[in-house]
Amino acid sequence: EAQVTQNPRYLITVTGKKLTVTCSQNMNHEYMSWYRQDPGLGLRQIYYSMNVEATDKGDVPEGYKVSRKEKRNFPLILESPSPNQTSLYFCASSLYGQEYEQYFGPGTRLTVT
Amino acid sequence: GQSLEQPSEVTAVEGAIVQINCTYQTSGFYGLSWYQQHDGGAPTFLSYNALDGLEETGRFSSFLSRSDSYGYLLLQELQMKDSASYFCAVSTGNAGNMLTFGGGTRLMVKP
Numbered sequence: 001e002a003q004v005t006q007n008p009r010y011l012i013t014v015t016g017k018k019l020t021v022t023c024s025q026n027m028n029h030e031y032m033s034w035y036r037q038d039p040g041l042g043l044r045q046i047y048y049s050m051n052v053e054a055t056d057k058g059d060v061p062e063g064y065k066v067s068r069k070e071k072r073n074f075p076l077i078l079e080s081p082s083p084n085q086t087s088l089y090f091c092a093s094s095l096y097g098q099e100y101e102q103y104f105g106p107g108t109r110l111t112v113t
Numbered sequence: 114g115q116s117l118e119q120p121s122e123v124t125a126v127e128g129a130i131v132q133i134n135c136t137y138q139t140s141g142f143y144g145l146s147w148y149q150q151h152d153g154g155a156p157t158f159l160s161y162n163a164l165d166g167l168e169e170t171g172r173f174s175s176f177l178s179r180s181d182s183y184g185y186l187l188l189q190e191l192q193m194k195d196s197a198s199y200f201c202a203v204s205t206g207n208a209g210n211m212l213t214f215g216g217g218t219r220l221m222v223k224p
Contacts, residue, residue: 031210040121042200042214043156058211059114062160090155099210100146100163100202104155 002027004105006091012111013081021076022109023091029103030096032074033058034066036087037107043090047072050096081112115139117215119201124221125191132184133218135201143209145184146202150217156200160187161219185215186219 004025015020025032033048035058045058049068063085065077074093078085088109092102117137125131135145145161148156162168162177162184174187188195204213 021183033212040216040217042117043202044214045212048210057212074141097208100144100161100204101158102156102212104157107157 002103003039004091004093004103006105006108007106008087008108009106010109014113016080017087019078019081019110021078021089021091022111023074023076023103023105024072025074025091025093025103026072027047027093028104029093030070030071031094032068032101033092033102034064034074034076036060036085036090037090046076046089081110083112086110086112115185115203115213117201117203117206117213119199119215119218121216122219122221124223126223127193129191130187130189131191131220133188133199133201133220135184135186135215137182137184137201137203139182139203139213141205141207142179142182144176144202146204146212147173147175147186148200148202148214149197150200151173151197159199191222193222193224196220 034046035043044060047066049055091105093100118136146161150156152153160175170188172189177184201219
């Protein structure tokens with residue numbers, strides 16, 4: 001089944017404790033992206049990647065890191081999480097040139113206390 | 114930067130037609146997409162307009178006017194399962210590889 005998977009689905013952590021949210025897709029998509037969703041603000045793009053070893057900042061990159069060492073994986077790293085990073089996070093992927101049609105993972109609900 | 118405006122909530126009855134509007138201000142515009150998201154679920158792609166005009170996909174249609182920086186999603190023959198949030202999104206950046214979403218419109222379909 002073609003899909004985007006994220007782990008973990010739920011995470012409660014404390015301020016300053018480094019964490020990684022994994023994202024993997026099995027559709028051989030070149031493009032991958034991370035979003036955060038907060039009530040009333042829609043989805044805001046954190047980082048995106050056009051292909052392996054090619055990453056770019058989205059609209060809200062502060063406090064996040066990403067890497068793209070393999071085509072299928074695009075982990076999101078929070079080196080020192082803070083309470084304002086409490087949010088619902090989505091990973092998405094698409095074919096190159098069709099970034100308007102993105103396939104989303106199930107989401108990761110992160111709470112930072 | 115980019116900004117998109119869409120109504121926060123719309124209510125309609127089963128079988129009716131509803132239109133969700135989206136106005137945008139952006140630079141480097143490539144196109145307008147629409148996504149649906151049910152409560153607790155992930156966004157799913159509905160449609161994309163790069164050129165002016167109407168695109169029809171079953172009960173859903175999407176319209177774009179680039180000169181007016183305006184688009185809408187039209188849902189016909191509403192069903193209860195259409196109750197969800199709907200997001201418009203503009204493609205910007207280098208060759209349209211960035212997606213900026215509006216705040217979403219929550220559609221409630223009543224019997």
